Amino acid sequence: FQPPLDVTNTVVRLFPHMVAARDHSSRVPMHVAVECEAPLDIFECLMESDPQCVDARNCDGKTPLMLACKEMGSAIKSGFYEGKGKVRWLADVIKLLAKSSPNSILVEDDGGWTALEHALDSEAPRKTIKTLQRATRQAAREQGELERHEHLRKMKGHCHVRKGEDIRSLLPRESGLVMKSTSISRVVAEGA
Template identity: 35%
Template sequence: MIDTATFTCSFGADSKKSKSSVQTEDVLISEDLQRCLSKADWGALIDLLDSLGDSADSKLSSDSAMNFGLCTGSNIVHAICAYDAPIEIVRTILEVCPGMTSERDCFDQTPLHVAVKRASVGTSPACIRALLSQYPAAACMQDRNGMTPLMLACGNMRRVEFSGWSRQRSSYTDSLVATIRVLALSAPRAIVIEDENGRTAVEHALFSGVPESGFLLLQRVSRDVRSKAWQNKAGNEARLE
C-alpha cells in the first residue's frame, strides 16, 4: 500500500526544488544576457542562445522573467535593437525568435519602434528592413502616444540637430533619411495615420526639420495614398448608384 502522505510530501518537495532550480537558472541567464548586451559581446550572446536550444523562444520572450535592462514587456529583439546590435546579429536573432517582432513592450512599442528610435545614433536601415521583412504590419502600429515608427523616425531629426555630434551629424542624417525612405515606401499607409494630437508623419517631418529630400518623398507618397483612397471611394460610390 502506498503511503499517500509520504508521497505527497515527497512530490511537493521535489516540485518546490524544481521550481527553485528553474528560477535560479533564469536569474543566471538574465545576468548573462545583461552582460552580453551591456558589453556588446555579440559572440557570447549567440553562444548563450545556442545553449538554450529549443527553449530560447520562451526564455527570451516578453512573457519571460528575463531582465533586458529595458521596460517591462520587452523581449530579446527589443533588446538587440536598443543596444544597436550589428545587422548580422539582428538577422541571427530573428531566425531564432521570428515571432517576437510583433510583441509590444510597456509603451506599446514593437522592436521596430525601438530600432527606429535608435536610427539617429546607430541603427542601420538594413536593420529596419530586416524587422519589416519579419513583420511588415509593425510599420503601421501605433504606440501609447499614437506614434508610428515613421513618426518616430521623423522626430529623431531634432535629436541630431540639437546634439553635439557635429562630426557625425552628416552620416546620422543620411541614415535617418534612408530609414524614413524605407518606412515610407514599405508602408505608404503609415504616412496618413495621425498620432494622439492629430499630426501625421509629414507634419512631424516639417516640425523636426527633415531634409528636403526626405520631406519631398513623404509629401509625394502621402499625395499618392490620398489620391488612391479618393479614387477607391469614388469607384465604390459609382458602383452603388
C-alpha cells in the same frame, strides 16, 4: 545596442512573433530600431518578417516613421559632425519606411500630427520633406481611388434608364427645361 544582422535574422527566424511583440510603452521592435539608430538592413529584416510592423503605433499613437521624422530636429541641432551622419541615416530610414508603408503616411498620432507634420516641425531637410510630400500625395490618391471604387461598387445597379423611356420624360414638367432631341435621347427612346 545594435545586434549584428545575422543575430537579428536568427532571432526573427526562431521567434517571428517577437517582431510584433509590444513592450510597456506599446513599442514594437521597429520603434526601438529607430530609437537605437539600427542599420537599415535591420529595418528590412523586421519588415520581411512582418510587413505590418511598420504601421504599429506606440502608446502616443506614433508610428516608427513619425519617430524618425520627429528625431530629425534633434539630429540637426546636435552639431555638424555628429548630426550630419544621423541626419543622413534618418533621411534613409524615413524614405524606406514611407515607401514600405504608404498607409502610415496618412495616419495621425494622438496629438493629431502626421509624419509630414513632425518632419516640418523638426525642420527636416528639404529632400526629406519632398519625399514625404510625394508619399502623402500618392497615398491620398490611392486611398481616394479605393473610396471611389467602393462608392461605385455600392451604386452599381442604382442608375438605369428603363428601356424605351425618353430622357425628357425623366425631367419634371415644371422644370421649364427644354431639351432638344439628341442622339442619346433617341437611342433611349428607341429602346436600343
